[in-house]
Amino acid sequence: MKFCSQCGSIVSHTIPNGDNIPRYVCNQCETIHYQNPKIITGTIPEWNDKILLCKRAIEPRHGLWTLPAGFMENSETTIEGALRESMEEAHAQLNNLSLFCVFSIPHISQVYMIYRGELIDGKARPGSETLSLDLFSEADIPWDELAFPVINETLKLYFKDKAAGRFLTHSGDIIRSNDQIIVSHY
Amino acid sequence: MKFCSQCGSIVSHTIPNGDNIPRYVCNQCETIHYQNPKIITGTIPEWNDKILLCKRAIEPRHGLWTLPAGFMENSETTIEGALRESMEEAHAQLNNLSLFCVFSIPHISQVYMIYRGELIDGKARPGSETLSLDLFSEADIPWDELAFPVINETLKLYFKDKAAGRFLTHSGDIIRSNDQIIVSHY
Numbered sequence: 001m002k003f004c005s006q007c008g009s010i011v012s013h014t015i016p017n018g019d020n021i022p023r024y025v026c027n028q029c030e031t032i033h034y035q036n037p038k039i040i041t042g043t044i045p046e047w048n049d050k051i052l053l054c055k056r057a058i059e060p061r062h063g064l065w066t067l068p069a070g071f072m073e074n075s076e077t078t079i080e081g082a083l084r085e086s087m088e089e090a091h092a093q094l095n096n097l098s099l100f101c102v103f104s105i106p107h108i109s110q111v112y113m114i115y116r117g118e119l120i121d122g123k124a125r126p127g128s129e130t131l132s133l134d135l136f137s138e139a140d141i142p143w144d145e146l147a148f149p150v151i152n153e154t155l156k157l158y159f160k161d162k163a164a165g166r167f168l169t170h171s172g173d174i175i176r177s178n179d180q181i182i183v184s185h186y
Numbered sequence: 187m188k189f190c191s192q193c194g195s196i197v198s199h200t201i202p203n204g205d206n207i208p209r210y211v212c213n214q215c216e217t218i219h220y221q222n223p224k225i226i227t228g229t230i231p232e233w234n235d236k237i238l239l240c241k242r243a244i245e246p247r248h249g250l251w252t253l254p255a256g257f258m259e260n261s262e263t264t265i266e267g268a269l270r271e272s273m274e275e276a277h278a279q280l281n282n283l284s285l286f287c288v289f290s291i292p293h294i295s296q297v298y299m300i301y302r303g304e305l306i307d308g309k310a311r312p313g314s315e316t317l318s319l320d321l322f323s324e325a326d327i328p329w330d331e332l333a334f335p336v337i338n339e340t341l342k343l344y345f346k347d348k349a350a351g352r353f354l355t356h357s358g359d360i361i362r363s364n365d366q367i368i369v370s371h372y
Contacts, residue, residue, distance in 0.1 A: 001191045005210075005219070008189035018314070021259060024191075033191070037258050038222045039297060072223050073207060077290035077359045078297060079372065098372060099288060099357040102299070104263035111225060111264060113288070128204070169355035171285040173263045186265065186284060 006031045037109040041081035042069020044100060044158055045092050045119035050135035051158070052124055053142075054089050057131040061147035067114060067154065068092060082115045090133050092124040101157060101170040103150050112150050116158075116167060138162070149181045150174055192217045223295040227267040228255020230286060230344055231278050231305035236321035237344070238310055239328075240275050243317040247333035253300065253340065254278060268301045276319050278310040287343060287356040289336050298336050302344070302353060324348070335367045336360055 001024045004011050009028035016023055016032050024033040044067055045052035053065045068089040072081040079097055086092040094117035103112040126133055136142075138159045146152050153174060161167045172185040187210045190197050195214035202209055202218050210219040230253055231238035239251045254275040258267040265283055272278040280303030289298040312319055322328075324345045332338050339360065347353045358371040 003189055003191050003194035005187045005189050005191045005197075008194050011191075034257070035260055036224045037260055037262075039225065071220070072297075074221055074223055074295040075292050076223075077292050077361075078288070078357075079290070079359070080292070099355070102264070102285060102288065104265070106261050106263050106266070109260040111258075169285070169357070171264075171355070173265070175263075 039072040040069050040112045041072045041078045042067050042114050043082045043086045044116045047119040047122040050137050054133045055131040058129045064145050064147035065142050066147040078113050089127045089130050090124040093120040099169050104173045107176045225258040226255050226298045227258045227264045228253050228300050229268045229272045230302045233305040233308040236323050240319045241317040244315045250331050250333035251328050252333040264299050275313045275316050276310040279306040285355050290359045293362040
């Protein structure tokens with residue numbers, strides 16, 4: 001950020017009075033421009049004993065597999081965002097959503113929120129950001145070709161809960177430290 | 187938003203190619219400036235049979251009661267943010283946090299995430315944004331002087347779970363429609 005979005009003047013990166021974190025502050029109109037984490041909202045679409053995964057048609061991680069998910073938009077709920085992304089990426093409609101997991105990923109300032117839900121009629125087809133899609137049973141999940149660590153963690157928890165015969169709501173963090181990924185649950 | 191934060195030129199509010207939502211787009215360098223919901227993260231500090239509430243020293247809702255909570259910052263986890271806000275607003279340290287509820291509030295593009303936790307040694311004192319604070323048992327909660335509908339809903343769920351002898355992780359929406367507040371749970 002170099003310019004104030006309110007008045008167009010130059011901004012400085014400085015700690016405002018009464019604050020303890022550097023912010024972009026306008027040198028002219030003194031507007032403080034806060035920057036905050038973004039929410040990624042998505043779904044685990046379930047059909048019979050399988051779940052839907054999408055092969056990414058976009059960077060990053062072009063060609064790898066992921067759950068339907070994307071940036072939550074202003075003026076929507078997390079569930080509305082999850083349903084919208086499922087429609088955009090997989091033309092998938094879902095019923096009976098329930099919150100499955102919340103993961104903080106602080107090194108990229110993102111929070112993932114993933115809902116389980118029933119894929120209506122088992123129907124899906126690729127959206128513009130998806131190369132192809134398929135329904136996978138646990139034995140067929142392409143574990144080495146998943147797009148992001150948060151997708152691995154979500155699916156590991158999902159099949160662990162499935163084996164236990166009950167689904168919980170999970171929360172945790174995915175931390176990158178010295179190029180290692182550390183996952184904590186609480 | 188009137189000016190591009192990258193190059194200082196005028197922005198237009200328009201739907202970019204391949205998108206379906208109006209964004210602020212720079213007329214000069216074509217940067218798309220996305221705006222997304224913000225996360226409010228906070229705690230329900232528990233001590234013996236009581237919980238901690240803070241009387242707000244700032245607008246909005248100056249003088250009304252709330253839980254320690256505030257905007258999540260970049261590069262932190264939701265729990266780190268919840269602990270930081272508890273320290274800033276109430277000099278409160280907490281142990282054994284677990285996610286209690288997630289509420290979307292789309293008319294203000296916010297998502298609340300509230301954790302239950304044990305208030306260490308029952309110690310707290312007001313921070314700069316807090317007029318006073320106190321520990322409340324259920325019978326003493328100032329229901330008509332709570333700062334926000336999301337605080338009412340969180341505390342109602344909390345005491346319902348407490349009476350049931352077990353705490354779940356809840357999620358839901360708080361919708362404003364024709365000046366009415368509609369709460370849904372899922």
